[in-house]
Amino acid sequence: xxxxxxxxxxxxxxxxxxxxxxxxxxxxxxxxxxxxxxxxxxxxxxxxxxxxxxxxxxxxxxxxxxxxxxxxxxxxxxxxxxxxxxxxxxxxxxxxxxxxxxxxxxxxxxxxxxxxxxxxxxxxxxxxxxxxxxxxxxxxxxxx
Amino acid sequence: xxxxxxxxxxxxxxxxxxxxxxxxxxxxxxxxxxxxxxxxxxxxxxxxxxxxxxxxxxxxxxxxxxxxxxxxxxxxxxxxxxxxxxxxxxxxxxxxxxxxxxxxxxxxxxx
Numbered sequence: 001x002x003x004x005x006x007x008x009x010x011x012x013x014x015x016x017x018x019x020x021x022x023x024x025x026x027x028x029x030x031x032x033x034x035x036x037x038x039x040x041x042x043x044x045x046x047x048x049x050x051x052x053x054x055x056x057x058x059x060x061x062x063x064x065x066x067x068x069x070x071x072x073x074x075x076x077x078x079x080x081x082x083x084x085x086x087x088x089x090x091x092x093x094x095x096x097x098x099x100x101x102x103x104x105x106x107x108x109x110x111x112x113x114x115x116x117x118x119x120x121x122x123x124x125x126x127x128x129x130x131x132x133x134x135x136x137x138x139x140x141x142x143x144x
Numbered sequence: 145x146x147x148x149x150x151x152x153x154x155x156x157x158x159x160x161x162x163x164x165x166x167x168x169x170x171x172x173x174x175x176x177x178x179x180x181x182x183x184x185x186x187x188x189x190x191x192x193x194x195x196x197x198x199x200x201x202x203x204x205x206x207x208x209x210x211x212x213x214x215x216x217x218x219x220x221x222x223x224x225x226x227x228x229x230x231x232x233x234x235x236x237x238x239x240x241x242x243x244x245x246x247x248x249x250x251x252x253x254x255x
Contacts, residue, residue, distance in 0.1 A: 018166070047197070050199045054167045106211065111205075111208045114200035114235045117234070
């Protein structure tokens, strides 16, 4: 069985725009180092990372654009992610719980708030750090 | 973002031709749908069989279209690919929408 320890993670820097996020997702998962992922694993990883990057674009860089750095590495049966930006800090440094409101009438259905719900549902060990003006979010996706 | 609309009696079928409904096109999708359903019949079916990636922004836009149509018309969905189906399941939106395997009456559907 091939060992994947010691393999360098895939790293990418992008601008905080929705189309740059789209290109980054496509580029990252085409890298040979992530080529062993099955289609559904890749889809889940792409969804998870998209939600995190969209949050950076929409919130951390709400008042302008900036750089985002992404690192994705395979460790055993897990993907390890790290996302860094120099945008606004997370208010209170508290990560959203991602709890969905109960659905009552269809007219009350939420049109947002799904992002953190999916991050919480998919990712493990989500950790946020603010250091030297930099936001760093790390998390893990166990490959099923 | 391209959407193809076809009217069949009391049903308006809208096919998403792009493979992604994500944050980059969610607003555009919502606006195009709003234009297409302006004179919608009682049922609108959004076919997502070409869509292999839908994020929370795309999902929010689909929900917004459903709310736009209510209460006179309702939005139904068809052709969810596995990745899109997963988003609906994770957010429990699969309990809100009527979801069809494919567009009713389509030739490939008639076995």
